[in-house]
Amino acid sequence: MFNKKVWGSLVMAAVLLVTVGCGSDAKSTSEEKTDSAAKVYKIGISQIVEHPALDATRQGFIAALKDAGFVEGENLKIDYNNAQNDQTNNLSIAQKIAGDKDDLVLAIATPSAQAVVQQVKDTPVLFAAVTDPIAAKLVDKLDQPSGNVTGASDSNPEAIAQLMKFISTNFKEVKKVGLIINEGETNAIVMADKAKTELAKYGIELVKAPVTNTSEVKQAADSLVGRVDAFYVTLDNMVVNGFDAIVQTANKKHIPLFTSDRDTVENGSFATVGFKYYDHGYQVGQMAVDILKNGKKTNELKITVPDKLDLILNLKAAEAQGIAVTDQMKAEVKDPANNIIQ
Template identity: 65%
Template sequence: MKKKLSLILMMTTLLIALAACGQKTASDTPGNGGTTADEGAASDTKTYTIAISQIVEHPSLDATREGFIAALKDAGIVEGTNLKIDYNNAQGDNTNNLSIAQKIAGGKNDLVFAIATPSALAVAQQVKDVPVVFAAVTDPLSTKIVSNLDQPGGNITGASDTNPEATTKLADFIASNFPNIKNIGLVINEGEPNAEVMAKKAEEEFKKHNIGLIKAPVTNTSEVKQAAQSLIGRVDAFYITLDNMVVSGVDGIIQVANDKKIPFFSSDRDTVEKGAFATVGFKYFDHGYQAGQMAVDILKNGKKPGEMKVSMQEKLDLILNLKSAAAQGITVTDDMKKAVQDPEKNIIQ
């Protein structure tokens, strides 16, 4: 009987201890209702939806998008966790571009990111009640995406991917190092406003050095190589602007430049990495990252797009591709290399 009573007392003591442990675990764990700290944080995290409109796929625009998403991630807005991205690519088609903007306008988004001038134009016209950030836009003023760079107004702001000084510096570099260049051939889509703006600027800068600019217009990507071939015998070098249609078909120009030993200058780093010889520019990933930081300010800090100054690329450098130089019959001199401020990053071997 005593043994039985002792056993009952032991079991009672054990049950009381277990109950106390269970009570302690529930009350001492961070968060309400006994949830873990991570679960509590997840339940407090806002979920964002961002629509992206991109006019076409090519390295510069893709890098812009990647930089934008990276800036969001660094600020804690992570795709698949608390961010849903609705990515739309118009494949260079204006009808698709308009349809995408109309679809986005009818959706529920926290922010819209427009990549390149045609996409930004369409989105600016269609989306009126959601914050819009643009990037890879050459001249947001002349294209009437915004009416003021310091105070854009409305629901839109962004980052311009050009600095007129870049064209000036490239023209100076060509004139100083290539005295035999008298005419430069420009393959161009004249229906793209940003390409026209840059072409006019380039023509003015080349003219200061008595260098002529001869245009070869295209209406689609498949015509780019043929346009380059049409310039053979009439020009001493090739040049392209931030022209989305032409950049999409730039392999054709690179092939002609290499086959005919014609120096090829571009307006963006990615085209130089791909096979052009030189530009004055920057990394488009960094450009997209800058736009992404603006988006973070809007989403997390409550800033109003219309009150945010349109940013511009201030840090410019000469970028050279030595392999392309060899392919195009160019002798790269010490003076050329000395003109590069950051040779480790901007002289491509």
């Protein structure tokens, strides 16, 4: 017969072994969870220049990440780089980002996206504020882009068509529209060609005034005075960077000024057909969440375009430019509470 004391000791030893084993497993599981929760995601951002539309894009992107639980200073580290519209800086930033171990890269505006896509090959790349990603050679197709690149275009060709129709319908005296343009920027060329085609339908000519740097914008605007009946500005980073000079000329000479995004309307142009760049950036931020949190691949995320288009009017700019805003113009605004700027 077994000694009861011996038997009791054996049972207690077995219990201790099981408890220690379970405790070890629990500790291991706890450590794994802690390690996972402690992961800090790194995102590199390249932005070509500071101006309201691109800044709003970045802010919307970061807001979408925050809403999904990615918070700077906690589990998110953002390396923000601005090229200040200098192509040498732009390339250097792309090369630096390529050498970093980021979880994801965001390129804001076409020149930044082109440089980043050339340099970054193994990390998911998202782009924003790009007019034509195929013409810019960022992706091969829109629905299922191959490689490591996807994102959102900030141009819906329908927006240009609607704006040019608005001009022809409400400004019968406009026979020539002046365009200050950096012809070295792919997105500006694409939009200019679309505007030219649309204006031609109404017998209106597009007159270009090329620039090669921002300091030439005012001179270009002044050179169009007396030659055109209205101004138009595309999503041209170089030109938008000198936008205040165009506003000054338009106001001084009472020339209607039309642009391609809400931010420039808020900053002095009369009208556009557009959307909020903050919302555009937020949309790209949601794509980043799909990649970082939900494990999506870039080729599973199609290129998106703005789909909430509306006419946006600035009544103060209208007064400064000598424009009589009619009830017919206002009636074309779908959301007057937000898109008629007093």
